[in-house]
Amino acid sequence: QVQLVESGGGLVQAGGSLRLSCAASGRTVNNDAMGWFRQRPGKEREFVISLSQDGGSTYSADSVKGRFTISRDNAKNTVYLQMNALKTEDTAVYYCAASPRYFSATYASSFDYWGQGTQVTVSS
Numbered sequence: 001q002v003q004l005v006e007s008g009g010g011l012v013q014a015g016g017s018l019r020l021s022c023a024a025s026g027r028t029v030n031n032d033a034m035g036w037f038r039q040r041p042g043k044e045r046e047f048v049i050s051l052s053q054d055g056g057s058t059y060s061a062d063s064v065k066g067r068f069t070i071s072r073d074n075a076k077n078t079v080y081l082q083m084n085a086l087k088t089e090d091t092a093v094y095y096c097a098a099s100p101r102y103f104s105a106t107y108a109s110s111f112d113y114w115g116q117g118t119q120v121t122v123s124s
Helices: none
Strands: 003-007 010-013 018-025 033-039 045-051 058-060 068-073 078-083 092-099 118-123
Touching: 003 092, 018 033, 018 092, 018 118, 033 068, 033 078, 045 068, 045 078, 058 068, 078 092
Parallel strands: 010 118
Antiparallel strands: 003 018, 018 078, 033 045, 033 092, 045 058, 068 078, 092 118
16 A cells, blocks of 8 residues: 655745655555646646656646656655646645556546645735
8 A cells, every 4th residue: 555645735926836745655656657636626636747657758737838847756755746837727736646557647547546635825
C-alpha cells in the first residue's frame, strides 16, 4: 500500500507561484507513473499533469502548459508540482496520484493511489 500526502497549498495572488509536494510512504513510488489532478469549485476532478514511470515524459493539460511542471525526487520518495503564473481559475483542491500499472497515464481511472488533497486559492 502507498500513502500519499500533499502539502504546500495556500493562498497566492494571481501571477504568483506555488510548489506542491506529494510525499509517499509505505513503499517507493520511484517506478510509478505519478500525476496531479484538481477539482475546481462546482466542477469534476480533472487531469493536470503527469510524469511517466521513468521520469522521461510528462503530459499536461492545455490549460496549464507552459506554467506547471512536475518533477520527482527519488531519494525523498516525493513528487512536486511547480505552478507559475497562477490564474484565478487555477483555484482548486489539488490531488496527487500514483499509478504502478501504467508506464504513463492521464486518466484518473489509471491511478490506484490518491492523496487527500491540498487547497490552492488564487486571488485576483
